[in-house]
Amino acid sequence: MNPLDRLTSLFEKFPGIGPRQARRFVQFLLIEQPGFRTDLAEHIRHLGAQTSQCNRCWRWYSNEAKETPTPKGRGPDRSVGENICSICSNLHRDKATLFVLEKDADIDNVERSGYRGLYFVLGGTIALAAEEPEKYIRMRELLRRIEQDASALQLSEVILGLSATSEGDHTRKLLQEKILPIAEGLNFKISSLGRGLSTGSELEYADPDTIANALSSRS
Ligand SMILES: [Zn+2]
Incomplete structure (x- = not known):
């Protein structure tokens, strides 16, 4: 594979990036100053550390x-x-509320809505046909976290803040089923975001006012 195709295929691995966009990224890098590429490469190299x-x-x-x-x-x-x-x-921060969301990028948006509780990042959603949900999200880690917080009498509410998509709905239902027995034993509430989030919308792209609205009408 030539260097252009190799880099294009790397960009294609990014979420939401198809072959055409990946190719545009490569072309952009070619016309930018060489210093930009060096800077970008250095930042990526040190990201882990x-x-x-x-x-x-x-x-x-x-x-x-x-x-x-x-x-x-x-x-x-x-x-x-x-x-x-x-x-x-x-x-x-308010330790009594735990906002469960799909990805890191959602947190920035929820923070802007004024929410001041704690978070848990699932790391994705569960596909409708998925047979082993634990493989796609941090289900076990979430249940452990909820059990710990609730046992320490710190938790009064778990907010399931999933996207208004079919996978988001499916994930919310599965989580509710798993969390409910713990909630009944340790006495906390499970809620979901209310009106405001239109069908198909992802938390990452919702504006802070919409999220604030969905939070205040949660049930
Ligand atoms: Zn943290």
Whole structure:
């Protein structure tokens, strides 16, 4: 494979990027200043070392934020060897609500809506025909997290914030089935986003006002 085709096929692996767009990216790189390509390559090369995945919500975050010194005795509840992001370690967040969403990109949008609880990133949705749902999302991790928080009497509500798509609906139903027995035993509420999110819309692309609306009308 020639270098142009090789790079094109790499871009095609990106979510939502088809062969034509991938080819356009390669052409863009060719006409940009060489410094741009070097800069881009360097940033990609160091991405792994500069980021961590949070062990509680599973979102990716920059290690730089972790280096902020916290006053002794008031620091985040971070155990040795654990990666905990700035949202999960923020003592001012409402620990009683857990917002379950599909991907990291959804968090930015929900944050802009004014939500100040905690999160859990599923890492995707479950396809309608999927036989082993655990393979597609962090189902086991979510159930463990919910059990821990609820047992510690910290949890009063789990909000299932999935996209208004058929896969999102399917995933929500499966999650409800799995979480319900825990909710009944440990006494917390399971809710879903309400009106505002139009059919087919993904949380990532919904505007903050729409999300705020869907949050306030959740049931
Ligand atoms: Zn986190």
